[in-house]
Amino acid sequence: MKKWIVLILAAIFITLAFAPAAFAESAPPADFKIGSFTAVDAASHTATFVPSETGVPTTVAIDESINPADVKLDDKAMVSFSSTDGAEAATEITPMFLGLTRDKLIALLIVGLIGGLLSGFIGSGGAFVLTPAMMSLGAPGAVAVASNMCHKFPKAMVGTYKRFRYGQVDVKLGLVLAVSSIVGVQVGFQIQKWILDSWGSAGSDLYVSFVFVIILLVVGLFVFKDAMTMSKGDVKAKTPKLALRLQKIKIPPMIHFKKADVVISVWVTLPVGFFTGLLAATIAVGGFVGVPGMVYVIGATAMVASATELLIAFVMGMWGSVQWAMAGLVDVRLVLIILATSLVGVQLGALGTTYVKDYTIKLVMGTVMVIVAVSRGVKIPVYLDHLGIVSLDKSLAGALDALSFWTLIAALLTAGGIISAAMIKGIVRARVEEKEAAAAGSA
Amino acid sequence: MSKTAKKKPYLRALLLGALSAASYFYLFTHVNLVMEYFVKGGWYAALPILTALYFSVVHGSFASTILSIAGLQAAKGTGH
Secondary structure: OHHHHHHHHHHHHHHHHOOOOOOOOOOOOOOEEEEEEEEEEOOOOEEEEEEOOOOOOEEEEEOOOOOHHHOOEOOEEEEEEEEEEOEEEEEEEEEOOOOOOHHHHHHHHHHHHHHHHHHHHHOOOOHHHHHHHHHHOOOOHHHHHHHHHHHHHHHHHHHHHHHHHOOOOOHHHHHHHHHHHHHHHHHHHHHHHHHHHHHHHHHHHHHHHHHHHHHHHHHHHHHHHHHHHHHHOOOOOOOOHHHHHHHOOOOOOEEEEOOOOEEEEHHHHHHHHHHHHHHHHHHOOOHHHHHHHHHHHHOOOHHHHHHHHHHHHHHHHHHHHHHHHHOOOOOHHHHHHHHHHHHHHHHHHHHHHOOOOHHHHHHHHHHHHHHHHHHHHOOHHHHHHHOOOOOOOHHHHHHHHHHHHHHHHHHHHHHHHHHHHHHHHHHHHHHHHHHHHHHHHHO | OOOOOOOOOHHHHHHHHHHHHHHHHHHHHOHHHHHHHHOOOHHHHHHHHHHHHHHHHHHHHHHHHHHHHOOOOOOOOOOO
């Protein structure tokens, strides 16, 4: 066992060393500078810019498209430069850090709590709503992605620790899948880049939504149906047929995953990790493939799979965070505000798994996947409009955007509701049983 | 109550809570300084990463203690 873990850890480090762009979600953008403007000269369309990296004030030209009066002084901004006319000019200035009002603070705390609950329970989640939530509060996309990731890995670490103590994490399985998922992230990232170069950001959005809707609907409905079948009869978690068939393939090296209670060829695990990484790089929620993959392909229970997914999220998230932090994009205020409640949520979710049956985890997972798929599907006409394939009324596009965001919130609330109800029911039942046992003992 | 019930860890919660609150207070009262250095990139990336880890340990332990004071423990029969 120990030999295997050392071997797998070595593989992870080697893969990471040769994979500088291996991070979940997309790569940090490269064509910008972080800094602040200290003076603006409207007449000459120039400004004094102090890059954070060097701290040396330099005079830069401001593109004609930007009104010098709109340039805010002394605030950190992400500035894109382009040198199309021979001289380099600032073409885009995005304020980096949103002003925190009381309402924004409360919104972040609530989303953090329920997101944490969800990831403690099903191994992933929260991320799909936190990034859009931060963006809708005014954070630039890159800062939202970076801050989300930097909050995700410590949360996953705490969740992994808790569920490891409950005896649910298969460390070996998590590490094996982390190695292949890093490769998946690389490939996913290259596909994204190719699509972005060929069809621009609307094309990329359309591709991402398409993958989102198809995979989440198919896998989500399957998981949901399985959970419903299991909940009707008093069926104990059975190993799925596909996993049983795959376990019969004896191509060495065979690995014994003790906690998952599975002996399977390493070659079967590779595609599961690969697609987890591919999905993580594409739609930011690798767990929506990782957990069903571990259950239906490898043959682990949903309990072990969701716990092990937290370990994968920690490894991947930590590496991703390093990359984004090196680009200087993490807003640590957002990270810490979300952590304030998500660290409570993740432990509560982890605790909740000890009171429920395997199918409850599947039920929550299937439900969230289907609602998230709908949320993304709603936005497809908007991207088709951007690509000029259909023409959409502006107010309708705005309404679809809002509908998509609120559907995500609905997914989070529904999941939070199911988890809380199942947990309360489980705790009450356990206490009643305890009392009855005590009464029987003293009688 | 069962005989094995432990004393509730009030002192631990108080200490961890104070440490967590003080850390949050310190960071948010020095937010300009923090934001200056944390976004420099390169090796400065260690700052946000280590801060996130530090808070997850301190605040995470605090949250864990609060949950156990609230009587929210894992179901019996789990854990090792």
